[in-house]
Amino acid sequence: MSKKVVIVGGVAGGASAAARLRRLDEHAEIVIFEKGPYISFANCGLPYYIGGTIAERDRLLVQTPKGMADRFRIDVRTQSEVISINPQHQTIQVNSEERGQYEETYDELILSPGARPKIPDVPGIDNPFIYTVRNIPDIDRIKDAISASNNESAIVIGGGFIGVEMAENLREAGLHVTLVEGNEQVLTPFDPELAAALAQEMEQHGVNLQFSKRVMGFRSLEHGIGVELSDGHILKGDLVILAIGVSPDTSFLQSSGISLGTRGHIIVNEAMETSIPHIYAVGDAIEVSDYIHGTKTAIPLAGPANKQGRIAADRIAGINSTYKGTQGTSIIKVFGLTGATTGSNEKLLKRHNVDYHTVIVHPASHASYYPGSSAITLKLLFSPEGKILGAQAVGFEGVDKRIDDIAVAIHFGGHISDLTELELSYAPPYSSAKDPVNMAGYAAENIMAGRVKTFTYDQLSMRQPEQTLLLDVRSELEHRNGHIPGSLNIPVDELRERLHELNVSKEIWVYCQVGLRGYTATQILRQHGFTVKNLSGGFKTYRQAQFKPAPYTGQKHEVTVDQNPSNPVSHSKQDTLHHADQFSSQPLIDEELDVCGLSCPGPLIQVKQKMDQLSDGETLRVKASDPGFYEDVKAWAAMSGAALIQLERGKNGIIEAVLTKQTEPVRSSASEARHVEPASTMVVFSGDLDKAIASLIIANGAAASGRKVTMFYTFWGLNIIRKHQTGPVSKNMIGRMFDLMLPRGSHKLGLSKMNMIGVGPKVIRGIMKKNNVASLEELIQTALAQGVEMVACQMSMDLMGIQREEIMDQVTIGGVGYYLGQADKSNHNLFI
Numbered sequence: 007m008s009k010k011v012v013i014v015g016g017v018a019g020g021a022s023a024a025a026r027l028r029r030l031d032e033h034a035e036i037v038i039f040e041k042g043p044y045i046s047f048a049n050c051g052l053p054y055y056i057g058g059t060i061a062e063r064d065r066l067l068v069q070t071p072k073g074m075a076d077r078f079r080i081d082v083r084t085q086s087e088v089i090s091i092n093p094q095h096q097t098i099q100v101n102s103e104e105r106g107q108y109e110e111t112y113d114e115l116i117l118s119p120g121a122r123p124k125i126p127d128v129p130g131i132d133n134p135f136i137y138t139v140r141n142i143p144d145i146d147r148i149k150d151a152i153s154a155s156n157n158e159s160a161i162v163i164g165g166g167f168i169g170v171e172m173a174e175n176l177r178e179a180g181l182h183v184t185l186v187e188g189n190e191q192v193l194t195p196f197d198p199e200l201a202a203a204l205a206q207e208m209e210q211h212g213v214n215l216q217f218s219k220r221v222m223g224f225r226s227l228e229h230g231i232g233v234e235l236s237d238g239h240i241l242k243g244d245l246v247i248l249a250i251g252v253s254p255d256t257s258f259l260q261s262s263g264i265s266l267g268t269r270g271h272i273i274v275n276e277a278m279e280t281s282i283p284h285i286y287a288v289g290d291a292i293e294v295s296d297y298i299h300g301t302k303t304a305i306p307l308a309g310p311a312n313k314q315g316r317i318a319a320d321r322i323a324g325i326n327s328t329y330k331g332t333q334g335t336s337i338i339k340v341f342g343l344t345g346a347t348t349g350s351n352e353k354l355l356k357r358h359n360v361d362y363h364t365v366i367v368h369p370a371s372h373a374s375y376y377p378g379s380s381a382i383t384l385k386l387l388f389s390p391e392g393k394i395l396g397a398q399a400v401g402f403e404g405v406d407k408r409i410d411d412i413a414v415a416i417h418f419g420g421h422i423s424d425l426t427e428l429e430l431s432y433a434p435p436y437s438s439a440k441d442p443v444n445m446a447g448y449a450a451e452n453i454m455a456g457r458v459k460t461f462t463y464d465q466l467s468m469r470q471p472e473q474t475l476l477l478d479v480r481s482e483l484e485h486r487n488g489h490i491p492g493s494l495n496i497p498v499d500e501l502r503e504r505l506h507e508l509n510v511s512k513e514i515w516v517y518c519q520v521g522l523r524g525y526t527a528t529q530i531l532r533q534h535g536f537t538v539k540n541l542s543g544g545f546k547t548y549r550q551a552q553f554k555p556a557p558y559t560g561q562k563h564e565v566t567v568d569q570n571p572s573n574p575v576s577h578s579k580q581d582t583l584h585h586a587d588q589f590s591s592q593p594l595i596d597e598e599l600d601v602c603g604l605s606c607p608g609p610l611i612q613v614k615q616k617m618d619q620l621s622d623g624e625t626l627r628v629k630a631s632d633p634g635f636y637e638d639v640k641a642w643a644a645m646s647g648a649a650l651i652q653l654e655r656g657k658n659g660i661i662e663a664v665l666t667k668q669t670e671p672v673r674s675s676a677s678e679a680r681h682v683e684p685a686s687t688m689v690v691f692s693g694d695l696d697k698a699i700a701s702l703i704i705a706n707g708a709a710a711s712g713r714k715v716t717m718f719y720t721f722w723g724l725n726i727i728r729k730h731q732t733g734p735v736s737k738n739m740i741g742r743m744f745d746l747m748l749p750r751g752s753h754k755l756g757l758s759k760m761n762m763i764g765v766g767p768k769v770i771r772g773i774m775k776k777n778n779v780a781s782l783e784e785l786i787q788t789a790l791a792q793g794v795e796m797v798a799c800q801m802s803m804d805l806m807g808i809q810r811e812e813i814m815d816q817v818t819i820g821g822v823g824y825y826l827g828q829a830d831k832s833n834h835n836l837f838i
Contacts, residue, residue, distance in 0.1 A: 008031075008033040008034055008035055009031070009034050009035070009113045009114055009322070010034070010035040010037070010111065010112055010113045010114075011027060011034055011035065011036050011037070011112065011113065011114045011115075011116065011322060012037050012039070012098060012110060012112035012114075012115050012116070013036065013037070013038045013039070013115075013116045013118060014039050014088045014098070014115070014116070014117050014118060014119055015038075015039070015040060015041075015117070015118035015119045015120055015289070016038055016040045016044075016045040016046050016082075016118070017045075017046055017047065017049060017118070017120060017289075017311075018049075018118075018289060018308045018311035018312050018315065019116075019118035019120075019288035019289030019290075019311040019312065019314055019315040020038060020040075020116065020118030020288070020289070020315065021038070021045060021046040021068070021069060021074075021315070022311075022312045022315035022316055022319075023116050023118065023288060023315035023316065023318050023319045024036050024038055024074070024078065024080050024315075024319075025074075025078055025080075026315065026316045026319035026320070027319035027322060027323060028078040028079065028080060030319060030320070030323035030325070031322075031323050034322075035081075036078075036079075036080045036081065037080075037081040037082075037083065037110065038074070038080060038081070038082045038083065039083050039086045039087075039088050039098075039100060039110075040082070040083070040084045040085075040086065041085065041086060041087035041088070042084065042085070042141050042142070042143070043084050043085055043142070043143065044067060044070075044084065044141065044142050045069060045070065045071050045074060045082050045084060046067070046068040046069035046070075046074075047066050047067050047068055047141070047142055048065075048066045048067075048068055049140070049141065049308075050308055051065075051066055052066065052139055052141075052142075052144070052145045053139065053168070053171040053172050053174070053175045054171075054175060055145055055149065056145065056148060056149060056152065056172065056175045056176060056179060057174065057175025057176070057177075057178035057179055058175075058178060058179060059175070059178070063142075063146075066142065066145075067142075071083075071084060083100075083102065085102065085103035085104065086100050086101070086102040086103070086104075086105075087100070087101045087102075088100055088101075088119075088258060089101050089107075089258050090258055090261065090262070091115070091258070091259065091262040091264070091285075092262075093262060093263055093264075093282045093284075093285065095111075096111060096112050096113070096115075096284065097109050097110065097111050097112070098110050098112065098115070112284075113284065114284050114285075114286070114322045115284060115285045115286065116285075116286045116287070116288065116315075116318050116319075116322075117259075117272060117280070117285065117286065117287040117288070117291065118287070118288050118289045118291070118311075118315065119254070119255040119256060119258070119289075119291050120254075120255055120289055120290045120291060121252035121253060121254050121255055121290035121291060121306050122140060122252060122253060122255045123138040123139070123140055123248060123249070123250075123251075123252055124250050124251045124252060124253050125138075125248065126221065126248075126250065128221060128222060128223045128224070129222075129223035129224065129225075130223050130224030130225050130226070131223075131224060133224045133225075133226060133231050133246075135151075135230065135231040135243075135244070135245050135246055136224065136231070136245075136246045136248055137151065137245060137246065137247055137248065138247075138248050138249075139168055139172060139247065139249060148245070148247070151244075151245050152176065152179050152181060152245070154244075156229075156244070157181070157244040157245060158181060158182060158244060159181055159182040159183070159184075159230075159242075159243045159244050159245075160176045160181045160182070160183050160184075160243055160244065160245050160246070160247060161183075161184045161185075161186065161231075161233050161241050161243040161245075161246045161247070162176070162183065162184070162185045162186070162246075162247045162249060163186050163221055163233070163246060163247065163248050163249060163250055164185075164186075164187065164248070164249035164250040164251065165185055165186075165187030165189065165191070165192035165193060165217075166192075166193065166194070166249060166250075166251060167193065167336070167338055168249040169185060169187070169192075169247070169249035169250075170185070170192055170193060170204070170208070170338060170340060171338065171339075172247050172249060173185045173208065173213050174208070174211075174213070174339070174340060174341055176247070177211060177212055177213055181244075182212075182214075183212070183213045183214065184213070184214040184215075184216060184241055184243065185208070185213055185214070185215055185216065186216045186219050186221060186233065186235065186241070187215070187216065187217050187218075187219070188218065188219065188220050188221075189217065189218065190217050190218050191205065191217065192204060192205050192208070192215075193338065193345065194353070195334065195336065195347050195351060195398075196345060196347055196351065196398050196400075197351050197352050197353070197385065197398060198551060199366075199385075199463065199543070199547050199550055199551040200345065200383060200385060200398050200399075200400050201345075202550050202551055202552075202553040203343065203345075203383060203400045203550050203553075203633070204338075204340045204343055204345050204400060205553060205555065206550070206553050207340050207341050207342065207343045208340060208341065209555060209556060210341075210636070210655065211341045211655075214555075215555035216235070216241075216555070217554075217555055219235045219236055219237060219239075220235070220236040221233055221234070221235065221236075222234045222235065222236055224246065225240075227242060229244075230242055230243055230244045230245075231243055231244075231245070231246055233246060252290065252306055253269065253270060254269070254270045254271045254272070254290065254291040254292075254304070255291060256270050256271070256272060256291050257270075259272070262282070263281075263282060264280050264281055264282055264285065264287075265280065265281035267293045267302065267304075269304065271291060271292055271293040271304050272287040272291050272292045272293065273292075273293050274286070274287050274292050274293070274294075276295075276328040276329050276330065277317070277321050277326075277327075277328060277329075278292075278314055278317050278318040278321065278329060279321070286318040286321065286322070287318075288311060288314035288315045288317075288318050289306075289311040289314060289315070290304075290306035290311060292304070292314070294310070294329070294331060294332045295330075295331035295332070296331060296332065296334075296350075297330060297331035297332055297333045297349075297416070297417070298331075298333065298349055298350055298395060298396070298416065299350070299358055299360070300331070301358065303332070303334075305332045305334050307332070307334070307335075307336060309335070310332045313329065314329055317329050333348050333349055333413060333416055333417065334347070334348065334349065335347070335348040335349075335409065335410075335413045336348075337405070337406055337409065342402055342655060342658070342659050343400060343401065343402060343659070344400070344401060344402070344403075344405040344406065345398070345399070345400045345405070346398070346399050346400075346405050346406055346408075346409035347396070347397070347398040347399075347409065348396060348397055348398075348409050348412055348413040348416060349387070349394070349395055349396030349397060349412075349413070349416050350387060350395045350396040351387070351396060351398065352364070352387065354396075355387065355395060355396075360389070360395070361389065361390055362387050362388065362389055362390075362395055363387070363388055363389075363390065363450070363453055363454075364385060364386065364387050364388075364462065364542060365385070365386050365388075365446060365449040365450045365453060365460070365542055366383065366384070366385045366386075366521070366542045366543030366547050367383075367384050367386075367442065367445045367446050367449050367520070367521065367543070368381050368382065368383055368384075368520040368521070368543065368544070368546055368547075368605070369381070369382055369384065369438070369440075369441075369442040369445045370382070370438060370442075370603070370605065371401060371402070371403040371404035371405075371437075371442075372403070372404065372434060372435055372436050372437050372438060373434035373435075373437070373438050373439075374438075374603040374604065374605065375434070375603060376434035376435055376603070377602060377603065378403070378435075378602065378603075378631065378658060378660075379403075379602070379603045379631060380401060380402040380403055380631040380632065380633065380658070380659045380660075381401060381520075381605060381631075381632055381633055381634070382399055382400070382401035382403075382404060382405060382408065382442050383399065383400045383401060383543070383546075383547070383550075384397065384398075384399045384408060384442050384443075384445075384446050385397060385398045385399070385543075386412070386422070386425075386446045386447075386449075386450055388422050388450055392421045392422045392423065392450070392454050393419070393420075393421060394412065394415055394416050394420045394421065394422060394424075394425070395416075396416070397409060397412040397413075397416075397446070399442075401633075401659075402631075402633070402658055402659030403658065403659070404436075404437070404442070408441075408442050408443050411425075411428065411430065411443045412425070412443060412446075415428075422447050422450040422451055422454065423447070423451060424447070425443050425444060425446060425447025425450070426444055426447035426448055426451055427447075428441070428443060428444060428447075430443060430444070449521070449525075449542075452525070457529075458525055458528050458529075458539075458540055459528075459538070459539045459540070460539055460540050460541070460542040461515060461539045461540075461541055461542070462541070462542050462543075463541065463542075463543070463547055463548040463551045464551070466490065466548070469515060471492065471815030471816050472815055473512060473513060474512055474513045474514070474515050474815075475494060475508065475509060475512045475513070475514050475515065475810075475815070476490060476492050476493040476494065476515045476517070477493065477494050477495075477496060477508070477514050477515065477516045477517070477527070478490065478493040478494065478495045478496075478517060478518070478545075479496060479497060479498040479501060479516055479517070479518050479523055479524060479526075479527040480495070480497065480498075480518050480519055480523065480545070480607065481497050481607055481611075482495060482497065482821075483607060483610060483611065483614065484519060484545075484606065484607045484610070485824075486645060486824055486827055487610065487638060487641050487642050487645060488545070488549065488638075488641050489545070490517065490545065490548060491793075491795060491818065492815070492816055492817075492818055493517070493818065494507075494810065494818070494819050495819070495820075496508075498518065498523045498526055498527045498530075501527055501530050501531070502530060505531075505534055507809070507810050508531075508536065508810070509810070509811040510535055510536055512537075512811075513537045513538070513539065514531055514536050514537065514538040514539070515538075515539050515541070516528055516531070516538055516539065516540050516541065517540070517541035517544055517545055517548070518541075518544050518545065519544050519545050519546055519605070519606045519607065519634075520543065520544040520545075520546050520547075520605065520606070521540060521541065521542060521543055521544040522544075524540040524541060524544060525540055527540070528540045546606070546634055549634075549637070593625050593651055593652065593664050593666070594625060595625055595626075595627045595664070596620065596624040596625050596626065597616060597619075597620060597624065597625070597626045597627070598626075598627050598629075599612060599613065599616050599626060599627070599628045599629070600628075600629045601613070601628060601629065601630045601631075601632075601635075602629055602630060602631040602660065603631060604630070604631075604632065605632050606632055606634050606635070606638060608632075609628070609630045609632055609635050609638070609639075610635075610638055610639070610642055613626070613628055613639065613642065613665070614642075614646070616628075617646070617648060617665065617667055620667040621667070622667055622668060623666065623667065623668065624666070624667055625651075625664060625665065625666045625667075626664070626665050626666075626667070627662065627663070627664050628662070628663045628664075628665065629660055629661070629662050630660070630661045630663070631658075631659060631660055631661070632661075633659060633661075635661050635663075636653065636655070636661050639653065639661075639663045639665075640653065643665060644830075644831060645827045645830070647668065647830070648665045648666065648667055648668065649665065649666040649668055650663065650664075650665055651664050651665070651666055652664035684712060684713045684714070684833060684834070685713055685714040685715070685716075685828070685831055685832040685833060685834070686704075686705070686708040686713045686714070686715045686716075686832055686833075686834040686835070686836070687715075687716045687717075687718065687825070687828050687829045687832040687834070687835045687836075688701060688704070688705065688715075688716075688717050688718070688835065688836035688837070688838055689718050689720060689723075689825070689835075689836070689837045689838065690717055690718065690719045690720070690723035690726065690838050691720055691721055691722065691723050691837065691838065692722055692723055692758070692838055693721075693722035693723055693724070693725040693726060693748075693749065693755060694722075694755065694756065694757060694758035695752075695755035695756060695757050695758075695767050695770065695782065696757050696758055696759075696770070697758060697838050698723075698726045698752065698755060698782055699774075699782050699785065700838065701717065701836075701838045702782065702785035702786060702789055703785065704836065705717055705789050705794050706785060706788055706789050706792065706794070708834070709789065709792035709793060709794050710792065713834070714793075714795075714831075715789070715792075715793075715794040715795065716794075716795045716797060716825070716828040716829075716832070717789075717794060717795070717796050717797065718797045718799065718820075718825040718828075719796065719797065719798050719799060719802075719817075720799035720801075720802045721799075721802045721806070722748075723838075724798055724799070724802055724803065724806065724808055724813070725748055725749050725750075725751070725752075725754070725755060726752055726755065726782075726786075727752075727786075727796060727798060727813055727814045727817050728748075728749075728750055728751045728752075728808070728812050728813060728814070729750075729751060729811075729812055729813065729814060730750060730751040730752075730753055730754075743807075744806045744807050744808070748806070752782045752783055752786065753783070755767065755782070757770065786814075790816050795818065795828075796814070796816065796817045796818065797817065797818045797819070797820040797824060797825065798813050798817050798818070798819050798820070799820070799821070799822070799825075800819050800820065800821050801821065801822070803819070
C-alpha cells in the first residue's frame with residue numbers, strides 16, 4: 007500500500023525531500039503545500055538580482071509546479087497556507103487562495119516552513135517604504151522601488167549576511183547606501199579582526215557604516231523615510247531594507263503538541279523526527295546540534311536544509327540515515343573580497359567556556375611569483391590538545407577552498423597535525439607548495455610544541471610596560487610607515503648584533519608585518535636567554551583590528567543630523583580615494599611598476615626605490631596585490647611628501663596607485679577635501695624643570711583639545727624621561743662620565759633660573775602642590791594616558807651613553823626621520 011506524504015513548505019528542505027522521496031518510492035503520493043506563489047526558488051540569489059549580477063528574474067526559479075509534476079509526479083499546491091495540524095487524526099488544515107479552507111490527510115508529514123524576517127516593535131514599522139527580503143514577491147517590490155527614477159538612497163538595517171549582501175547590491179545598482187548595525191561589527195560569525203577587513207571593503211566601495219547604533223523608530227517624511235537612531239541622529243532614505251535576522255515560522259504549530267525550543271524552533275532528533283510520530287521537520291525552522299560541541303543551536307543555511315530534507319525522505323523510505331549536526335560553514339562575497347567561516351568562533355568558545363588557542367597567518371593565495379596572487383588572512387582556532395575547533399578566512403582569491411579543506415578536517419575530528427600532512431593540489435596558478443592550510447597547521451604546531459609563545463592584538467592593552475618590551479623587528483621604513491605605539495624598532499637582520507640594547511630581565515613582545523619574521527626573531531631571542539612572545543598575525547592583523555568606520559558627516563539625499571525633519575541639513579560624504587572620477591583628469595604616466603605577488607614590505611621598498619629614480623614632477627603608476635598596500639601607500643605618500651593622485655581597487659583585488667614625485671608637496675583635490683586632524687609636535691631639548699613643566703602643560707592642553715601630540719626628547723631633554731631607578735647598566739667610560747653629571751629622572755631636574763643649589767626646584771614644587779597644580783610626574787602620566795607620544799632621540803642616547811632600559815618604558819625610541827615625519831603632518835611645532 008502506497009504512503010501519502012504531505013510536505014509543508016518548499017524551497018530547499020521541502021523540495022529536496024520531495025524529489026529524494028520520489029526517487030526512492032515511485033508509488034508514494036506526495037503533496038507539497040507552499041503558501042507563496044513559488045515552490046522552489048534561489049532565495050540566496052535574491053540580492054544579486056537587485057544588483058544586476060543575475061539579470062533575468064526567471065533564473066531565480068529553480069523549479070516550477072509544472073516541472074515538479076511532469077518529472078516527479080508531485081502534487082504542488084501554491085498559495086496554500088497550512089494553518090494548523092491535528093496529529094491525532096493525522097490531518098492538516100489548509101487555507102488556499104484557490105480552494106478556500108479545507109482539510110488534508112497524511113500518513114507521513116514533513117515540516118519545512120522556513121523562517122520569516124524579524125520585525126522590531128518600534129514606532130513607524132508599518133511605513134510602506136520598509137522592505138524585507140524573504141521571497142520573490144519581496145524582491146520584486148524592492149526591484150520596482152530602486153528602479154523608480156526619484157529613488158537614490160537606501161538604508162539597510164542589520165549587518166548579517168542578508169544585510170551585507172543587500173548593501174553591496176544596492177550600491178552596485180547605483181544607490182547611496184547606509185548600513186546600520188547594533189553591534190560593533192558586521193557579520194558576527196566572524197571574529198572582529200576578520201570582520202573589520204570586510205567592513206573596510208564595504209566602506210571603500212562607498213557604503214556608509216553606522217556601528218553600535220540601535221533603530222528607535224521610523225517616521226514618514228515629505229520625500230522618503232526617516233530612521234531614528236539611538237544617538238539622536240535621523241537618517242533619511244528613499245527606502246529601508248530590514249535585515250535584522252530571522253525567526254522560525256512556526257506559529258501555526260502552537261496547538262499541535264509538537265515540542266518547540268525557547269525561540270520557537272522545532273525540536274528534532276538525528277532522524278529529523280519531531281516529538282510526535284510520523285511528523286518530521288527540516289530547514290531553517292528546526293533546532294539542530296552543533297557538530298563540534300553537541301549543544302543545541304539554529305543555523306539557517308541552505309546546505310544543511312537540503313541534507314536534512316534528504317534524510318527525512320530516507321527515513322520515510324526505510325533508510326536509516328542520520329543528521330550529525332551543523333558546523334555553520336558559510337561564505338560571503340563583499341565586493342571584491344570573500345569571507346568564509348566554519349566551526350566555532352571565539353565568542354562561541356568563550357560562551358561554552360572552552361579553552362582554546364588561535365593562530366593567524368597571511369599566506370599568498372597562490373605562488374607569489376605567478377601573476378595575480380594576493381594575501382589571504384586565515385585564522386585557525388584549536389584546543390590545547392590540538393583538535394581543530396574552527397577557522398575563518400578573508401581574501402580576494404582561494405578563500406573558499408581553504409575553508410572547505412578545514413571544514414572537512416573538522417567533520418572527521420581533525421587535529422592540527424592533519425593540516426600539516428594534507429597533500430593538496432599544487433601548481434603556481436592555484437596554490438603554493440606549502441598551501442595556506444598547511445601554513446596554518448605549521449604555525450599551530452609550533453605553538454603546540456612550545457617552540458613559540460604568542461600573544462594576540464587584543465592582549466596589547468593588558469601589557470605591563472615595566473615588565474615587558476614591545477619590539478618591532480620590521481625594517482625602519484615599515485616602522486616609520488606605521489607601528490604599534492611604544493615599540494622599539496630593531497630589524498630582524500640586525501637583531502643578533504643589537505641584543506645588548508634589550509633588557510634580558512623583561513619579557514620581549516615581538517611583532518613583524520604578518521608574523522613570519524617575528525617567529526624568526528623569537529627563535530633568535532629564545533636561544534640567547536630571552537623570554538619572548540610573537541604577535542599572531544603581526545602588525546597587519548593589529549592594524550586591521552583598529553578599523554573603525556569613518557566619522558559620518560552626512561550624505562546628499564541620505565542623512566540628516568538635525569532632529570527636526572522639517573529642517574533637514576544635508577552634507578556631502580567624505581569618501582575615500584578609490585574612484586578615478588574623483589580627479590579632474592587622468593594623469594600622464596612616466597613610469598610603471600608592477601609589484602603584484604609581493605607582500606609587505608616588498609611593495610613599499612620597490613615604490614621607494616623607483617620614486618628615488620624619478621625627477622621632480624614625474625609620475626609613477628603602481629599595481630599591487632597585497633591588500634595592505636591600499637593603506638600602506640597612503641601613509642608612505644604622506645610621510646615621504648609624494649603626491650598620491652589616484653588610488654583605486656580593480657578586479658581581483660588589484661590595487662592601482664598613481665604617485666607624483668615633488669619637492670614641495672601639493673595636495674590633490676581629493677586630499678584637500680579630506681579633513682586633516684590637528685596635530686602638535688615639540689622638540690624638548692632642555693632638561694630644566696620649569697621648561698619641562700611648561701612643555702607638559704602645553705602637551706596636555708593640546709591633547710585634551712583633540713590634537714595628536716608627539717614630544718621628541720633630545721640631548722638634555724632625555725633626563726626628563728629617564729627612570730629614577732634602574733638595575734646595573736653596562737657602559738663605557740663616556741657613558742659613565744655622563745651618568746655622574748646628568749640628573750637621573752624628573753625628580754632631579756634643576757631650574758633654568760634661581761636654582762639656588764637645588765632649593766629653587768623644591769620651592770616651585772611646594773608652590774605647585776599648595777595650589778593644586780599637578781606635579782611634573784603627574785603631568786607626564788596624564789600625557790601618556792591621553793595618548794601623547796613620547797619619543798627619545800636614538801642619536802642623543804648613543805652620544806650620551808644612555809641605554810634603553812634607563813628610559814621610561816612607555817617612551818618610543820626613534821630617529822630624526824621619525825620626528826620629521828610627524829612634524830610634516832603637524833600644524834603646530836615647538837622647540838623647548
